[in-house]
Amino acid sequence: MKKILFLATVILCSSFIFGQGNNYVQDYTKFQGLALTPPMGWNSWNKFACNVDEAMIRQQADAMVSSGMRDAGYEYINIDDCWHGGRDSLGFIFPDAKRFPSGIKVLADYVHSKGLKLGIYSDAGSQTCGGRPGSRGYEFQDALKYAEWGIDYLKYDWCNTEGLKAEGAYKTITAALKKAGRPMVLSICEWGTDAPWKWAQNVGHLWRTTGDIYNCFDCVKDHGTWKAWGVMQILDKQAGLRQYAGPGHWNDPDMLEVGNGQLTPAEDRAHFSMWAMLAAPLIAGNDLRNMDEQTIGVLTNKEVIAINQDPLGIQGFRYSIKDSVETWLKPLNGGDWGVVFLNRNKGKTISVNHNWQEKVIVDSVADRTLDTRKINYSVFDCWKKISLGNTSTPLKISIPPHDVMVVRLKAMR
Incomplete structure (x- = not known):
């Protein structure tokens, strides 16, 4: 009888201790569903x-x-x-x-x-x-x-x-x-x-x-x-x-x-x-x-x-550097791409002759490929808000010091 009472007491105390302990378990995870695009x-x-x-x-x-x-x-x-x-x-x-x-x-x-x-x-x-x-x-x-x-x-x-x-x-x-x-x-x-x-x-x-x-x-x-x-x-x-x-x-x-x-x-x-x-x-x-x-x-x-704010949420990457001009790319939703040409030269305007079809660009992090040999893209200047044709012909531009050109490539179906 004493053994039974002892076991019952142990079980009761254990239940109380573990139950009490569970009240203090913390949730160390953030609120979900917020900042799905950059704030x-x-x-x-x-x-x-x-x-x-x-x-x-x-x-x-x-x-x-x-x-x-x-x-x-x-x-x-x-x-x-x-x-x-x-x-x-x-x-x-x-x-x-x-x-x-x-x-x-x-x-x-x-x-x-x-x-x-x-x-x-x-x-x-x-x-x-x-x-x-x-x-x-x-x-x-x-x-x-x-x-x-x-x-x-x-x-x-x-x-x-x-x-x-x-x-x-x-x-x-x-x-x-x-x-x-x-x-x-x-x-x-x-x-x-x-x-x-x-x-x-x-x-x-x-x-x-x-x-x-x-x-x-x-x-x-x-x-x-x-x-x-x-x-x-x-x-x-x-x-x-x-x-x-x-x-x-x-x-x-x-x-x-x-x-x-x-x-x-x-x-x-x-x-x-x-x-x-x-x-x-x-x-x-x-x-x-x-x-x-x-x-x-x-x-x-x-x-x-x-x-x-693109919903894919993929961070862009620097693809190349030539004559102080950096080319950056960012895969976008729906197969689009953001492209930036950044002139880091402080005092010189740089001429760029960019051949879209020169290379196939593979982004292994995002598992995206830009192949303008297979898909032709329209080219839209996001600052001047004008069309610059498409990727079937090279892009010839001049970029002033510490300035950029930002274009959006959109597949032409």
Whole structure:
């Protein structure tokens, strides 16, 4: 009898322990069905750094609508660092009352009323890069607040993370977001230090592949302990990463500098075109309130955006380099191809005589073949918005310094 009672007690206790333990199993996988094409939106950091407030964010949302950017596909208005106030007695985060007097929930409601979505920023460490309260130790509380406020997108940085391992830290915030229950895009921002492309596919929706972008076309900004990279430097650092990108999980070469005044109009075009070919998130970083027509024209070019937003989700690749001109290709839905000719020469216009039929191009990563000997393609110039004939004859063009030609090839049936 004693043995029976003992066994019953063991079984009861075991059931309680295992049942209790199952209540604490975490779901370390991101929300599915989000960012099936590269996210498009705006972020405050490149232009405003820590100078963020409620009125300015509302105005950026208004400008995204009035400029035509929303209609072109942009949807996220993302507040970067320095929105934070502090934590209350229970540890819950609250915004800076002077900068955001109405609170984040009211701001989110306003942004949503415009047909847009609101993003916010935090950090895996004890403090953000701007010295505000980070999420370390408060991940589940912060996620609850973001859900309560109606946040749609979280950029999660990597400053002040002493002793943390990136994969574990990002899985923690993913579990917190899942527990909070509101679907959010998670932007992993650990600068590519721990090769997130190898582990983050089921953790986040996009991951930074490099350190910060710097507002120049072809230079490096040395900050002593770290470096920021020009557009071309970041482009070069994407080599070998394309096989990791696809619907719902994107390589992120950082935000756009288009319209921030340091790049020439040609360089703005080239910057935007190459991010489109990379299937990169298109997150504008300029002041949307005072854009000139040239900047609006770059950011809302629907033909170039269509290459970026192609549902196949295949990242483009550099096919060749000749006389400072790089040729890039990107397989597209329906058998189409995006092709870019990029002139990296700073001071010389380069003439290109491209024979479409010279070689059969095989993309082994995407399992796609471009064979213009078997299929004739129409050639459409995505910037000038004109037809350039078809691939039965060579393409003869001149490309100014730091400029591009972007064409879309479409099979002629």
